Amino acid sequence: DADVTQTPRNRITKTGKRIMLECSQTKGHDRMYWYRQDPGLGLQLIYYSFDVKDINKGEISDGYSVSRQAQAKFSLSLESAIPNQTALYFCATSGPGLAGYNEQFFGPGTRLTVL
Amino acid sequence: KNQVEQSPQSLIILEGKNCTLQCNYTVSPFSNLRWYKQDTGRGPVSLTIMTFSENTKSNGRYTATLDADTKQSSLHITASQLSDSASYICVVSAGSGYALNFGKGTSLLVTP
Numbered sequence: 001d002a003d004v005t006q007t008p009r010n011r012i013t014k015t016g017k018r019i020m021l022e023c024s025q026t027k028g029h030d031r032m033y034w035y036r037q038d039p040g041l042g043l044q045l046i047y048y049s050f051d052v053k054d055i056n057k058g059e060i061s062d063g064y065s066v067s068r069q070a071q072a073k074f075s076l077s078l079e080s081a082i083p084n085q086t087a088l089y090f091c092a093t094s095g096p097g098l099a100g101y102n103e104q105f106f107g108p109g110t111r112l113t114v115l
Numbered sequence: 116k117n118q119v120e121q122s123p124q125s126l127i128i129l130e131g132k133n134c135t136l137q138c139n140y141t142v143s144p145f146s147n148l149r150w151y152k153q154d155t156g157r158g159p160v161s162l163t164i165m166t167f168s169e170n171t172k173s174n175g176r177y178t179a180t181l182d183a184d185t186k187q188s189s190l191h192i193t194a195s196q197l198s199d200s201a202s203y204i205c206v207v208s209a210g211s212g213y214a215l216n217f218g219k220g221t222s223l224l225v226t227p
Contacts, residue, residue: 040219041219042204042217042218042220043159043217044217045215090158090159097161097164101147101164103149103161103164104161106158106159106160108158109156109158
């Protein structure tokens with residue numbers, strides 16, 4: 001987990017506020033991802049980036065935007081937060097892992113509460 | 116629609132006992148299947164990964180099996196420890212492998 005860091009770890013905000021979640025990685029991977037996790041649901045992909053100039057929407061991109069500032073940094077923004085965006089947010093990178101297969105490495109998560 | 120279903124939703128076992136978690140999927144075209152362990156408040160960590168041609172894969176006390184014909188996988192935990200208490204997530208990759216389909220997870224509690 002230390003190779004992928006997220007800030008802040010916890011955030012409480014109000015409806016309508018703009019929020020930015022930041023992710024940094026030291027694994028040297030080109031591919032980075034943002035997911036959200038809701039209680040009782042599987043992780044859902046918000047956005048992904050295969051390199052600095054490549055940004056792609058995931059399953060649930062509405063209400064979110066991202067910025068890939070560098071290979072090591074990938075930020076997620078909520079332009080105008082709403083209560084149903086309350087969730088646990090994970091950043092991940094992908095690269096060689098178990099037995100040489102590509103796998104995803106997750107950060108520790110950011111718990112966001114929108115009041 | 117690609118789907119990954121896990122059972123049971125939650126499980127409580129005594130320390131030292133074995134348990135088996137199930138995963139059924141309808142992902143196509145299949146690329147690989149992974150099991151992740153997610154401790155409370157932490158990000159998921161990979162336990163095993165299996166491709167179409169692999170039937171079983173072990174990682175210490177964790178053994179995963181895959182039946183690609185029936186599209187089923189299981190994760191067997193042997194001699195459970197208190198530190199095994201976590202959520203176990205089955206993840207199936209489709210196509211080129213970067214598109215992941217996540218199960219909702221099985222929440223395991225190991226009690227003394």
